[in-house]
Amino acid sequence: MRDEIYSQPHTQVDDFTFDNSVVEVFPDMIQRSVPGYATIVSTIGKLCEQFHQANSNIYDLGCSLGAATLSMRKSVTKENCKIIGIDNSQAMIDRCRLHIKAYMSDVPVSIELGDIQTHSLENxxxxxxxxTMQFIEPEHRAQLVKKIYDSLLPGGILIVSEKIRWQDSKINDAINNLHLDFKRANGYSELEISQKRSAIENVMKIDTEQMHIERLAAAGFKQHSIWFQCFNFASFIAIK
Incomplete structure (x- = not known):
């Protein structure tokens, strides 16, 4: 279904939430808003194929409709692995479970409603x-990354995909403009772009590349890098 949530003027633009209206259009919304999204999702599967270990858990934190979960599920070849998807939106969880059931596989998947900051992570x-990180309160992000690090087996990986910003305002504006052109080219009007920005600015706090790298290092990761970037969207890999 096409994303038209902000196509008409809103008398009041409420903070963005992952409710039923977003669930209905989410695949279209993210494809038209996030450059390189399909590449990120498919490559997450490839990275999972490289790094997953037998007798271990694979986590998709903030799993939304299960795109990364399904990508990884196709790539699991080692025995006794389980994928656990966690999200705090009941609407997302309900639809995600339907998506998982639609694709047959011997790899077990559990989709769970919960807060990734308090949900247990192990093995x-x-x-x-x-x-997902961009929707966590900034002061809680370091603690969450440390929790993830502690849950990983030696040789395990963390993949973090995020929108990023630059400290230099001219660079930041130039790359933001490229992203805006991307959204316009994908059919979003100036009204839609403006209203979506108003809806999301209070709930999505984005970091610089350096902030991500420093957080990963502080948690204990010795190896970490960006593996993908398109405009102001990047994905990081960190190996324990």
């Missing part, structure tokens, strides 16, 4: 946060 070989 993990792969942890994915695909555009």
């Amino acid at each position: 993990a070989s792969v942890v994915v946060m695909n555009f």
Whole structure:
């Protein structure tokens, strides 16, 4: 279904939430808003194939409709692995479970409603946060990354995909303008762009590349890097 949530003027633009209206259009919304999204999702599966370990858990934190979960599920070849998707939106969880059931596989998947900051994580070989960290309160992000690090087996990986910003205002504006052109080219009007920005600015706090790298290092990761970037969207890998 096409994303037309902000196509008409809103008398009041409420903060963005992952409710039923967003669930209905989410695949279209993210494809038209996030450059390189399909590449990120498919490559998460490839990275999972490289790094998952037998007898371990694979986590998709903030799993939304299960795109990363399904990508990883196709790539699991080692025995006794389980994928656990966690999200705090009941609407997302309900639809995600339907998506998982639609694709047959011997790899067990559990989709759970919960807060990733308090949900237990253990015996993990792969942890994915695909555009999730930006919705965590900034002061809680370091603690969450440390929790993930502690849950990982030696040689396990964390993948974090995020929108990023630059400290230099001219660079930041130039790259933001490229992203706006991307959205216009995908059919979003100036009204839609403006109203979506108003809806999301209070709930999505984005970091610089350096902030992500410093947070990963502080948690204990010795190896970490951006593996993908398109405009102001990037994905990081960190290996324990």
